[in-house]
Amino acid sequence: MSQKTILIAGHEVESVLMSALIKHYSRQGYDVLFGECCEPQSIAKEIEDLISGNRSLSAFLYISPPPRQGKMLDDDADVINATMNDCLERGLWWIQAVSKKMIAQGTGGRIVTLAHIAALVPTERFSYGAASQLALMNLCRSAIQELAPYNIKINTIFRGFSHTHPLEHEFVEQLKVLHKDDGIPLLEYTSPEDIASTCYLLTDPQINSFNGAMITMDSGFYVTRKIRYLSEI
């Protein structure tokens, strides 16, 4: 019997989240491996090297980078250039290569992209860098029909703000002050354990019906937030 394996690639996340993911999947009997390549021509080879012997690539998690900060009127055109290459392009090549591997195995598989809630909400400072995450989700959704015959499913998680990420922590604390009279009860951080459990749910081979889903894990921030500038106009 082949050893089920989850491959994780993309960008670094907070160590507490990575620990939660490793712990969760290991407990379920998965080998947890990490891909590091960025170039399209190297990714397929890295996958072949990692998924060897009796291993079978059952699941893949692509981690989008934390949204870069930037403003439209600033000089930093790089905020769009870099994120499109860092997130969208790297995500495309990884997911394409993983899909080909799963097709070659003939086993199907589950793919999850871990994006950020800022990709859905026009949030001052964070949003431009997050456009790539929404783009990646849409790209994956367009592939669903093509990958369905191979029993490959792709879903997206939009995680909320991290307690341990310094910039996100500062941002949320400012939002809490701004929204203190707005009656929004759900401005909370998303726990790493919640994210790991949801990743597992979406990669569970026993569950077939999730495909093209986008799950917001933000305690209701996306739905309840009011538009508000961080600084006075």
Added chain:
Amino acid sequence: MKLQNQVALVTGSGNLKGIGRGIACALAQEGADIAVNYVVNPQEAEQVAHIIRGYGRRALLVKADISDPLQVQQMYADIEAHFGRLDILVNNAGVCVWEPFLEISKPAFDHAVNINIKGTWECARLAARLMVSKGIQGRIINVASGHARRPMPLMGIYAATKAAIDQMSQSMAFELARYGITVNQLWPGFVETNINDPKPELATLEGRKKLLATIPIGKPATIEDLGAAAVYLCSQEGGVVTGDFIKIDGGQHIRCI
């Protein structure tokens, strides 16, 4: 006239059959002078300029490939030198790529992303700067697509770029509202323009029939329909609409958004 004495830049408007031409002419009919951006065909762009001048408006031809930031900078320098201001940007230039997900190639990816995302962003950024520097409460319209939220097979890259434009437009609207600049999107459905010539469904009569059957109202939108929507968003009546989109698709994406 709703746009008297205003100046508009419409990217990708040098094609007689294109959405850009429809929008440029509609804005001109309402009194706006137009910068007609084109890349490949100066003769056809000149014909568009000729139509605009026929409405009694000024027209300036500006050649620029919007995927090249230096050409975009030069385009804005030319517009400022010629007209002295910019009130309206319609970010219309774009490309469509049809490739199966498993066969998407780097050249195709770069081509679409450099024009549809990075070019759109750069044009909007420089327009916003020009408007802010002159205290103009201008209008930016980004032409996206229903595919921003309704991805389809073979259209992965295109759908990705349009989703990025959707998200970026909302961010722009949020950031620029404090300067009185509105940012909205037009989402055309199927329009009979050159961009759709390679569309696989249109290769046969049967395919075309099937495509039209996906439009509840039974006919494609026209470039004039797009022009009318652009006029509304640029007019005084549309001045409080920002961060939003108008679908002009005969109901094609009605169940998907």
